[in-house]
Amino acid sequence: MPILTKxxxxxxxxxxxxxxxxxxxxxxxxxxxxxxLRYARNAVxxxxxxSSNSLVVGSAFGKKLGTATINEFDDxxxxxxxxxxxxxxxxxxxxxxxxxxxxxxEYGADSPTxxxxxxxxxxxxxxxxxxxxxxxxxxxKLNAAxxxxxxxxxxxMMNSKGLFAYNTSTDVAFNITVRTDDGKGSGYATRGxxxxxxxxxKADTAIAAKKAMSSVTAKAIEPGKYTVILEPTAxxxxxxxxxxxxxxxxxxxxxxxxxxTGGKTKLGEQxxxxxxxxxxxxxxPELPTSTWSGDGxxxxxxxxxxxxxxxxxxxxxxxxxxxxxxxxxxPGGTIMKGGTKTLEELIKGTEKGILVTRLWYIRTVxxxxxxxxxxxxxxxxxxxxxxxxxxxxNFRFNESPIIMLNNLDEIGIAERTVSAESExxxxxxxxxxxxxxxxxxxxxV
Amino acid sequence: xxxxxxxxxxxxxxAAAMLPAIPVFGKEISPEQAxxxxxxxxxxxxxxxxxxxxxxxxxxxxxxxxxxYLNQYVVTREDKVENIVNTESYGIGIRVISNGSxxxxxxxxxxxxxxAKAAELAVTIAKENARLLREPVKLAPQKGYGxxxxxxxxxxxxxxxxxxxxxxxxxxxNDAAIKGGADYINxxxxxxxxxxxxxxxxxxxxxxxxxxxxxxxxxxxxxKVTGKFETRNALSAPTGKGYEYLNARPQDKIQTVSGTLxxxxxxxxxDATQAxxxxxxxxxxKSVEPGKYDLVLDPSHLWLTIHESCGxxxxxxxxxxxxxxxxxxxxxxxDKWESKKFSYGSKEVNITADKTEVGSLGAVGYDDEGVxxxxxxxxxxxxxxxxxxxxxxxxxxxxxxxxxxxxxxxxSSVQFQRMANISLQPGKAKLSIAxxxxxxxxxxxxVGDGSFSIxxxxxNFQFGGQLYYEIKxxxxxxxxxxxxxxxxxxxxxxxxxxxxxxxDYRLGGSFFDGKGQPGQVSAVSHGSATTRFNKVNxxxxxxxx
Numbered sequence: 001m002p003i004l005t006k007x008x009x010x011x012x013x014x015x016x017x018x019x020x021x022x023x024x025x026x027x028x029x030x031x032x033x034x035x036x037l038r039y040a041r042n043a044v045x046x047x048x049x050x051s052s053n054s055l056v057v058g059s060a061f062g063k064k065l066g067t068a069t070i071n072e073f074d075d076x077x078x079x080x081x082x083x084x085x086x087x088x089x090x091x092x093x094x095x096x097x098x099x100x101x102x103x104x105x106e107y108g109a110d111s112p113t114x115x116x117x118x119x120x121x122x123x124x125x126x127x128x129x130x131x132x133x134x135x136x137x138x139x140x141k142l143n144a145a146x147x148x149x150x151x152x153x154x155x156x157m158m159n160s161k162g163l164f165a166y167n168t169s170t171d172v173a174f175n176i177t178v179r180t181d182d183g184k185g186s187g188y189a190t191r192g193x194x195x196x197x198x199x200x201x202k203a204d205t206a207i208a209a210k211k212a213m214s215s216v217t218a219k220a221i222e223p224g225k226y227t228v229i230l231e232p233t234a235x236x237x238x239x240x241x242x243x244x245x246x247x248x249x250x251x252x253x254x255x256x257x258x259x260x261t262g263g264k265t266k267l268g269e270q271x272x273x274x275x276x277x278x279x280x281x282x283x284x285p286e287l288p289t290s291t292w293s294g295d296g297x298x299x300x301x302x303x304x305x306x307x308x309x310x311x312x313x314x315x316x317x318x319x320x321x322x323x324x325x326x327x328x329x330x331p332g333g334t335i336m337k338g339g340t341k342t343l344e345e346l347i348k349g350t351e352k353g354i355l356v357t358r359l360w361y362i363r364t365v366x367x368x369x370x371x372x373x374x375x376x377x378x379x380x381x382x383x384x385x386x387x388x389x390x391x392x393x394n395f396r397f398n399e400s401p402i403i404m405l406n407n408l409d410e411i412g413i414a415e416r417t418v419s420a421e422s423e424x425x426x427x428x429x430x431x432x433x434x435x436x437x438x439x440x441x442x443x444x445v
Numbered sequence: 446x447x448x449x450x451x452x453x454x455x456x457x458x459x460a461a462a463m464l465p466a467i468p469v470f471g472k473e474i475s476p477e478q479a480x481x482x483x484x485x486x487x488x489x490x491x492x493x494x495x496x497x498x499x500x501x502x503x504x505x506x507x508x509x510x511x512x513x514y515l516n517q518y519v520v521t522r523e524d525k526v527e528n529i530v531n532t533e534s535y536g537i538g539i540r541v542i543s544n545g546s547x548x549x550x551x552x553x554x555x556x557x558x559x560x561a562k563a564a565e566l567a568v569t570i571a572k573e574n575a576r577l578l579r580e581p582v583k584l585a586p587q588k589g590y591g592x593x594x595x596x597x598x599x600x601x602x603x604x605x606x607x608x609x610x611x612x613x614x615x616x617x618x619n620d621a622a623i624k625g626g627a628d629y630i631n632x633x634x635x636x637x638x639x640x641x642x643x644x645x646x647x648x649x650x651x652x653x654x655x656x657x658x659x660x661x662x663x664x665x666x667x668x669k670v671t672g673k674f675e676t677r678n679a680l681s682a683p684t685g686k687g688y689e690y691l692n693a694r695p696q697d698k699i700q701t702v703s704g705t706l707x708x709x710x711x712x713x714x715x716d717a718t719q720a721x722x723x724x725x726x727x728x729x730x731k732s733v734e735p736g737k738y739d740l741v742l743d744p745s746h747l748w749l750t751i752h753e754s755c756g757x758x759x760x761x762x763x764x765x766x767x768x769x770x771x772x773x774x775x776x777x778x779x780d781k782w783e784s785k786k787f788s789y790g791s792k793e794v795n796i797t798a799d800k801t802e803v804g805s806l807g808a809v810g811y812d813d814e815g816v817x818x819x820x821x822x823x824x825x826x827x828x829x830x831x832x833x834x835x836x837x838x839x840x841x842x843x844x845x846x847x848x849x850x851x852x853x854x855x856x857s858s859v860q861f862q863r864m865a866n867i868s869l870q871p872g873k874a875k876l877s878i879a880x881x882x883x884x885x886x887x888x889x890x891x892v893g894d895g896s897f898s899i900x901x902x903x904x905n906f907q908f909g910g911q912l913y914y915e916i917k918x919x920x921x922x923x924x925x926x927x928x929x930x931x932x933x934x935x936x937x938x939x940x941x942x943x944x945x946x947x948x949d950y951r952l953g954g955s956f957f958d959g960k961g962q963p964g965q966v967s968a969v970s971h972g973s974a975t976t977r978f979n980k981v982n983x984x985x986x987x988x989x990x
Contacts, residue, residue: 037574038962040767044577046859047570048549067530071553093526093612123573130577145769147962177770183778188770253629254667254674257990261672271990360773361898365909365929368674369988373907373929375900396898396905396931402990439984440931442905443776 003031003119003154006166012073013158019082022059022089026101026159028294030054034151037126042134042144049123059085063098066091097318103161107291107298110167111282115195118170119152126150129174129201136205137178142212144205146176150196157296165292172196173423177378178208179445180216185391186445187211188358188378190233192418192425194288211357211379218391220441221382227353227409228436229346229383232417232428234359234376235336239278239428240419241362241372242401243334246304248315248325257370257402258310267310272405274308280331286416287427289332297329304334308405338414338429346412346432348386353432355381355388359397362421370400375442394445395438407434483513483535485594485642485652492644494557495539498564500646504541504548504571506584507564508645508814511537512856515638517604521615522631523623529608536856539564543571545581551857585839585847587816589648595810596654598803599687603636603658606688614660614691618717622664625721628674632662632717635683635956637968641813649815657806657968658690659683659956660713666724675926677724678911680745680893681711683956683968685806699949701878702921703892703912706745708951709804723912730924732987733913737980739888740930741881746910747869748953748971749894754934755789755796756867756971758903759823760850761832765841767862771962773901776934777829779841787829790938793872796824798833798865800849805866805970806954813860816849823867827939835862854965861961868952868972872944878975881943888916889928889983894953896929907931909986927987937978945974 004012009029016027031053038046056069059082066088070081126148137144149172156166175190187208193199230238251258251265258265281301282289291299295317303311312328320327347355362374376394383389412430419426492509499507513535520528536553537560548571552563615632622630637657644650661679668674684690693712698705704719705712742750757763758775766774781787790796800807800818811817814836823831836847853860882890893911900906913925932940954970 036963039577040769041579041765043579044546044574045767046547046549046861047574048551048859049566049570050551050857092529095527096525097527123570127573127577134577143766143769145766147770149963175770179766179769179774183774186769253665254672255629255665255676259667259672259674261670360901363896363898365896365907365986366927366988367676369990371986371988373896373898375898375905377901394900394905396900396907398907398929398984398986400988400990403988439907440905440982442900443933444773444900444902444904 003033003152003168004156009154009156009166010164013156016055016057016078016082017158017160019079020059020160022061022086024060024101024160026058027157028056029156030153032151032153034149035121035123035126036147036149037130038147039130039134040145042138044130055081057081057085059089060098061089063094063096064089064092065095065098099317099321101159101161102163102296104163105165105292105296105298107165109283111288111291112285113167113169113194113288113290115170118150118172118194118196121150121196129199133176133201133205136202137209140209141181142209143179143181144176146174148174148201159296163296165296167290167292169290170194172199173418174199174201174204175420176205176208178205178212180212184445185212185216186378187215190418190420192416215379215391218393220393223395223438223440225435225437227350227432227434229350229353229355229430229432231343231357231430232415233420234356235428235431236417236419236426237359237362237374237421238372238401238404239336240422240424241364242370245367245370246313248313248323249319251313252323255367257368258313267313269310270308271310271402272305272308273408275408275411276305276308276405277337278305278334279303280334282332284333284335284427287333287335287425293329297327299329299332302328302331333425335427336414336429339411341410341412343412343430346410346430347383347388349410350383350386350432353383354392355383358420360420365398370402371398372400373398375444394442396440396442397437398439399437404433404436409434483640488642488652489644489650491537491555491560492642492650494560495537495564496644496646498561499539499541499568502565502568504543504568506542506646508540508643509537510813510853510856511642513640514855515604517636519608519611519615519634521612521619523619523629524616526612534855537563538853538856538859539567540859541567541571542582543568544575546571546575546578547582548574549859582837583840585836585845587647587836587847589645590651590817591648592650594652597656597685597808599656600689601687603656603688604638614713618662618713621714622717622721625718626666626725627664627721628667629665630662630717635659643811643813643815645815647815651811651815653810655685655809656687657683657685657956658688660691660711662717664720664724666728668728673728675724675727677720677727678893679713679720680707680716680911681713682745682953683806684804684952684954684970685808686804702914706743706892726924727926730926731915733925733928733983733985735983735985738983739885740978740981741885741888741890741916742976742978743892744951744973744975745893745953746891747973747976749897750908751867751869751971751973752955752969753897753899754903754906754937755824756864756969758934759832759867760862760864761834761838761841762862764832765838768960772960776902776904782829782832785828788827788939789824789829789935790827791941792827793941793944794824794827794938795822795870797821797868797870798823798848799868800865802866802970802972805952806968807866807970812849812851813853814847814851816847816851818849821848833862833865838862852967854967858965863960863967864958864969866970866972869944869976871947871950871974874946876943876945878945878949881945881975881977882916882921883919884943885916885977886918889925890914890916890921904933905931906934927985928983929986930981930983932981937981940979940981941976942979943977945976947974949974
């Protein structure tokens with residue numbers, strides 16, 4: 001099934017709702033066409049094309065909710081899925097936390113999440129991009145492993161209270177690891193776009209290749225506390241763990257880093273350096289995201305941390321109603337306000353420090369302090385007197401993003417980046433941080 | 446392992462809007478529908494359509510997987526049922542070799558035309574990809590088995606147990622935890638049934654029925670005065686068993702200083718009761734003094750260390766570089782294997798790969814490229830002797846047959862090399878947990894798995910646990926907290942000095958081991974007996990923010 005237009009989606013969902021006999025009914029439609037190409041050892045390994053469409057019907061009687069999904073769209077199937085949801089609702093135990101579906105919402109202007117260039121990508125386009133990447137690596141006698149995927153999708157929802165929402169989006173993900181033939185050097189680059197025409201696989205491969213070649217003959221230096229410059233993709237994996245912990249209920253229940261004694265929270269308190277501003281904005285042209293969340297709530301510009309103060313927490317509609325706060329959904333994309341300096345200028349202004357180009361295998365050690373552990377990977381370099389002096393062996397770190405953002409030294413220019421852990425896209429600057437805690441050395445390259 | 450996704454899944458509540466974000470769920474079905482089994486004759490007809498269509502378009506090899514994947518999730522917190530979901534995913538995946546290259550296509554439209562079109566697409570993709578090849582795919586020979594079947598030897602199909610019985614159990618577990626002093630508990634029961642049919646141009650038609658179950662919980666207790674909190678997760682293991690896993694008998698229980706540990710079957714109510722008590726003890730525990738300790742590691746903890754530091758680095762695709770861009774490569778390079786003297790661990794360390802162990806997550810009759818499964822040594826007397834390979838890698842090891850490690854998590858995913866059950870063999874001499882503790886001068890006894898992280902070549906790791914007990918002069922003197930150990934894989938396994946005997950051998954495992962791009966999950970078990978490692982570096986993880 002091709003991607004549905006707004007009118008087609010509206011007609012389909014209206015038809016589905018017309019079959020409902022429940023007290024309330026809500027229907028979500030998702031359609032997606034995606035393709036991918038994977039390569040390693042300078043050759044293709046696997047690739048595929050996946051087309052999937054699904055319709056989710058939620059039917060409610062009182063506080064009893066049933067959900068059913070289907071991927072066939074003829075009238076008989078549509079009636080069947082509605083009946084199934086209603087049957088399940090009658091069988092389900094009553095959920096005291098069930099919230100009635102939302103009425104009509106205002107979502108503001110459409111966000112530019114759709115790119116025609118991406119929607120038109122063919123398997124040949126993918127193969128051509130990968131061929132350019134492979135050539136770049138092989139011309140330098142390097143070994144490339146990478147992944148390119150693109151997708152086009154639409155999502156729409158409608159309910160018996162009169163809510164209707166629709167969005168189309170396109171995504172491109174490209175990531176590449178280049179290694180030297182002797183396995184002593186490794187470099188990485190990752191990119192995310194809405195628009196396929198922005199992809200330059202050859203240039204990204206060149207960045208990874210440069211890191212690979214310059215990280216050979218890494219020296220071991222003592223673990224300990226160092227000034228570090230984190231490239232944006234390394235910042236992403238630290239900050240997203242902070243974002244995962246901004247749930248109001250977790251904070252109120254006393255089981256997050258935001259909790260205080262007596263059921264109180266640190267909302268409104270300055271927790272990090274006053275230069276830290278973290279927000280989400282669905283209309284940001286460099287990181288456009290959907291203007292509505294999966295349950296129909298509008299996505300708006302939200303300040304999460306403003307001048308170092310935690311300003312908002314996200315929550316379910318149930319918890320927001322219970323506690324009398326605004327029901328802010330989890331954001332689609334997150335932005336940290338950047339400074340004016342380039343990465344090179346940050347390096348130039350560093351007397352002694354370590355450039356971290358990527359962090360890897362991040363896990364929470366203590367949710368109470370948000371202590372995280374993980375390792376540097378694919379290019380780590382020692383800086384002295386404003387210059388990169390030599391590559392260093394990888395470190396394991398144990399550090400909390402809260403402590404890290406208190407030890408903030410300098411903020412660079414923000415750019416669109418991708419978390420290599422969650423694959424989520426962000427707009428983040430490189431950061432220079434004092435006293436970042438490395439606890440041991442790793443032999444890994 | 447990407448556990449974050451799994452935690453997200455379980456927290457979705459009943460919101461219909463969240464379901465599309467969860468591809469592994471598939472489409473929702475009624476409990477009764479899950480008990481219907483699709484006739485192998487129908488699956489053979491569909492497979493033959495695909496095999497013939499691919500051959501006619503120029504495929505030199507084709508395999509077909511007709512898969513029906515059933516999941517059931519019962520999700521509760523405290524006195525509430527948050528979600529009950531039954532899902533089904535049914536379709537066909539067709540993999541071909543044409544012009545020396547792999548191609549793959551999948552569809553959930555199971556009429557003859559749609560299957561033939563998918564087969565043709567797979568061949569088209571293979572031919573398109575051929576220009577990006579450096580050498581043609583080379584498959585290890587594999588004889589056809591004809592029409593055969595394999596069923597997991599379960600006693601009680603979890604999908605046949607009424608949902609109410611499962612809900613009642615979880616709510617009773619929650620009630621016990623809250624009554625025992627816990628402030629919060631989330632409990633979950635996962636059940637999986639893979640009904641897989643494999644056919645290939647080698648002449649195999651293999652029908653398999655695989656079951657898995659994982660009951661688990663997460664308990665939190667908050668100190669109202671200090672605002673600090675502690676957690677204790679379940680000591681259950683995901684297993685390849687039926688609902689009988691939840692019916693623990695006396696012989697399934699081991700009593701130690703930490704309470705009851707479970708072997709083979711699990712008493713969820715008892716564990717929640719002891720967990721509520723222990724989470725309170727954890728709050729009062731002494732913060733660890735960093736330094737070198739002899740570690741005595743329980744199988745409920747050690748399975749994850751084995752998984753990360755032996756399971757992954759002995760995967761041949763990682764060794765060769767196929768995972769370089771995502772999960773990483775491996776320090777166990779081919780030259781170390783070829784030398785026949787690379788000391789991975791001490792002489793005590795014998796680690797096997799096993800796709801047949803009854804009740805394990807990885808047990809199947811045949812893998813997802815039609816290879817009959819077996820068992821082999823990976824580390825023998827401390828020396829690296831073998832890897833885990835599939836058909837297109839076997840020749841690299843000089844093998845004339847695959848080791849049967851191929852798996853896809855769905856009909857719509859292409860199969861690739863996944864981990865076999867990788868297990869540390871028990872010691873030959875009689876040795877109990879009490880003996881292990883008695884022999885330690887300064888150490889920590891660790892039970893349950895916790896935080897985990899390892900580098901991309903599997904050298905440097907850091908692990909936490911659920912329960913930490915300080916050992917002084919052969920005696921447990923109290924509980925510790927803020928403990929994590931860091932080590933280098935080779936040094937760690939060479940510091941292994943004693944392994945309890947067979948009577949203590951138990952399985953742990955992962956339900957959601959992540960690998961590949963696009964990502965796929967797989968389930969795998971790891972067996973071990975309580976094991977001692979000398980002078981491991983322990984750090985203190987307490988911080989102030």
